[in-house]
Amino acid sequence: MEPEAAKLIGAGIACIALAGAGIGIGTIFGNYLAGALRNPSAAQSQFPNLLLGFALAEATGLFGLVVALILLFVL
């Protein structure tokens, strides 16, 4: 296999990490919504934690994206 082709395939595979981020963000927002509907008065106080969890989950997917970009543009 040509190195160039292997690089492109590798970059594509690295982007699968974003699927995990999608699952994580969905879980966080889904559970927040479920909790907020059960106890709306407590929802507002947990909103910062929601944003924090969202950002932490999203970052793991973006690490995969960074690997893809390194494969494409740096190596």
Added chain:
Amino acid sequence: MASSDHTGDHHGSGSFPADPMHQFEIKRLLDINIAGFDISFTNSALFMLIAVFIISFTTIISVRKNSIIPSRMQSIVELSYEFVADMVRQNVGSQGKNYFPFIFTLFMFVLFLNMLGMIPYGFTVTSHIAVTFALAMLIFIGVTIIGFIKHGLGFFGFFVPKGVPIFMLPLLVVIEVISYFTRPISLSVRLFANMMAGHTMLKVFSGFVILMGFLGGWLPLAVMVAFTGLEILIAFLQAYVFAILTCIYLNDALHMH
């Protein structure tokens, strides 16, 4: 990565109208070379200066004529002050008061750098790993020094989790140490990757608008408008997360779990 000397056609992007990596290019505005060190004034430095200028200007001007019923400018500054003060109070506790000026500066600096990047033809300083890693490393080293000043050598106890069986400790201590030392990496890569990925995505979609022409281009344009809104949210969110994680690390150093 973002020096983007070789992001051109030979990677198969071919005739794609907008090179998504071109926007991250650092341009020298003023060549300064002292004793072999290249400290040129770049567009990155320019946008940092603009951010610092806007922050200092608005804060100083708006609280110069303080009144009990705040003017519009004053209430904006008070709002951001209260926001960060609440964050520090909730995450660090009363001891965090000493570190409030640093957290406030950090939050406003990152927020304004992110927001300046959202202006068309603006340059996103935080989309460079060099900038975010320097910030994260500064926080990491500072927080570690604070921990050692507060607890002395007892700070090493931070790496020993309480209430675990003794035969598990060798493994857990290694994991704790590794997770502690990956903090600056994860902190910097989170901010950098979010900003870079977002701006690349916007650029790719703007390329679709041109490619699909006058008839089909409206669909990606509508998507782009939505994404721009999302990116402004992300710009705020990442500044918030950067500041709140700094608070959490500071809390670890001050209170050890």
